[in-house]
Amino acid sequence: AGTHYSAIMNSHIPRLVASGVMPWPVDGGTRYVFIYENNWQTPLFRTKGKLALGMKSDHVMEEFVKPMVAVLHDFQSKGFVHGGIRLDNFFQGKTENLRDMILGESLTTPCSYMQPVLYEPIDRAMADPIARGMGTFADDLYSFGVVLTILLRQHDPMEGKSDEEIIHEKIEKGSYVALTGKDRFTGEILELLRGVLHDDRAARWKIDDVIQWMDGTRLSPKQVMKRKKASRALNVGGHRFFRPEILAFYSQDHGNQIMQVVEDKKLEQWVERSLEDKDAMERMEMAIETAKDFGEGEAYQNSLLARLAIALDPSGPIRYRGLSFRPDGFVTALAEAFVLEKDLNPFREIIQQNIVMFWLNAQVDNNVDFGSIATRFESCRINLKNDHVGFGLELCLYFLSSEAPCMSKVIPNYFARSADEFALAIEDNLGKNSRESLLLDRHSVAFLTSRDSKSVDSYLIELNSYEEMKKLIGNLGTFTLIQDRHKLPPLPHTTAHFVKLMSPIMARFHDAELRERLNNLFNKIKNSGDLARLKAALENPEMIEDDFQAFLKAMQHYNELKEDKSKLQKKLGSKEKMGRGTGQNLSAILSALIGGILILGIMFYKLS
DSSP states (O other): OHHHHHTOOOTTSOOEEEEEEEEETTTTEEEEEEEEOSOOOSBSOOOSSOOOOOOOHHHHIIIIIHHHHHHHHHHHHTTOOOOOOSGGGEEOOSSSSGGGOEEOOOTTSSTTTTOOGGGSOHHHHTSOGGGSOSOOHHHHHHHHHHHHHHHHOSOOTTTTOOHHHHHHHHHHHOHHHHHHTTOOOOHHHHHHHHHHTOSSTTTSOOHHHHHHHHTTOOOOOOOOOOOOOOSSOEEETTEEEOOHHHHHHTTTTTHHHHHHHHHTTHHHHIIIIIIOOHHHHHHHHHHHHHHGGGOSHHHHHHHHHHHHHHHHOTTSOEEETTEEEOGGGHHHHHHHHHHTTOOOHHHHHHHHTTHHHHHHHHOOOTTSOHHHHHHHHHHHHHHHTOOSTTOHHHHHHHHHOTTOOOOOTTSTTOOOOSHHHHHHHHHHHHHHSOOOSOSOOHHHHHHHHHHOGGGTGGGHHHHTOSOHHHHHHHHHHHHHHHHHHTTOOOOHHHHHHHHHTOHHHHTTOOOHHHHHHHHHHHHHHTTTTOHHHHHHHHTOHHHHHHHHHHHHHHHHHHHHHHHHHHHHHHHHTOTTTTTHHHHHHHHHHHHHHHHHHHHHHHHHHHHO
């Protein structure tokens, strides 16, 4: 987004001077920073609760609409979606005149994250702010229309209403009627407002339509989008519902009651007879059928409620166990859950139960990127079957978002987007904070698997081992590959850290003198920052083989001594017999020797 934004040259948006990762002196880490030209400070509009400024239409058209249409045209030409067009994001420029206004930035947060539901189209307003997804240029035009309405209207029909009530009003009346309320607009301005506030994204005006309108071309008036309304209400837990979208919106709040009307066939009868929507009926039957594949009890209820909400309101977000998200906003919600240490089971279940695929199959909007979304979530579903280090939900996070930085706790407060940035962040952090544990955890291994698989794949077996020695070898090997592949400078703090953790590896060497020599060698290497040299010292095949063979010989000698000891102890156990056999043998030898001497003596005597 930053690249597209930088290409826009317009005096009504702050100029992006630079962006990138830089040291952050507050905590000693790094941050991704956007630096803008300092030409916007004071808010342009000051309101106290009531969002109705009652400006003259001619003044607004000349001073606000013309420059904003130029900005929107530049956005579209450069492929940029702003996602932050709202009243409190406009600032004074050179003067306090409306014509010199500056539209504030939106790059530092996920698209539409800061937008109140008032400024969002109905389908996006119903999603959690963190999970609205990238959005489209049509959403920016809608937000522009809301701001324009606020500038022109005399009354604020939404004053004091909650987010839920605002969404409810938009669904019941349509955005244009809900936002204009008592105010009546006629002529040209009515045409513009209806065009950009149309709830049907396909029917909503494009920027070219707005430019034609400004040039005096009269376009066909846009009729308010008609939503289906049942002929009679469906009673759910004492609440009466006429519209399927509103029932879907509140489905998570009335889960048990909805399950009851499903079991009683009342929901089916309501959709078929009162709503008379065959498509919704087919989707609902499919929802009930597919939900049975994912267990019973609470699991079945959660799965069914999510599918029923999609069946009733396919254009709305996916709702599951308190989450409400657009498919492309799933990953930002997942990232937030990791950071805030929220329950991750709902995210895991959404992927395992193919709920996103059910949403895709229910869509009629041709602008949805079916193939890309389906492929990515299917890959995640396969990854979740493997819960080893380097896979699981962590890998899904980095696979679904190529822009996500490493979220491992081994580099807190650092913004690392690649394997080399991760290794440098580790080096910098170790220089400031001592650690006693290994450097690679589930997050960092998944991050490296996604960003630079060649650096970690060959060590996944060691990293998943229960043996500390093998884990240490996997850690050292991975960092060595990263340093080599990315031509990194010496990493003395990282090298010293591995030397400090050498006890498990040193224990595999049997020769005390060898261990002493290695310790001396490691002490020389640790300040060099050369991980490859450290790894080579540990993985010298000749040294390992010589140590092993010497150990085998020592073991054989030990076993021989042990066997001799055993025999001696056995003999000592029979003291009265001990030495008898040896004595008898010795006596026999001595007798024979003496006898021989006597015989020789007698023979010499006779001969002489």
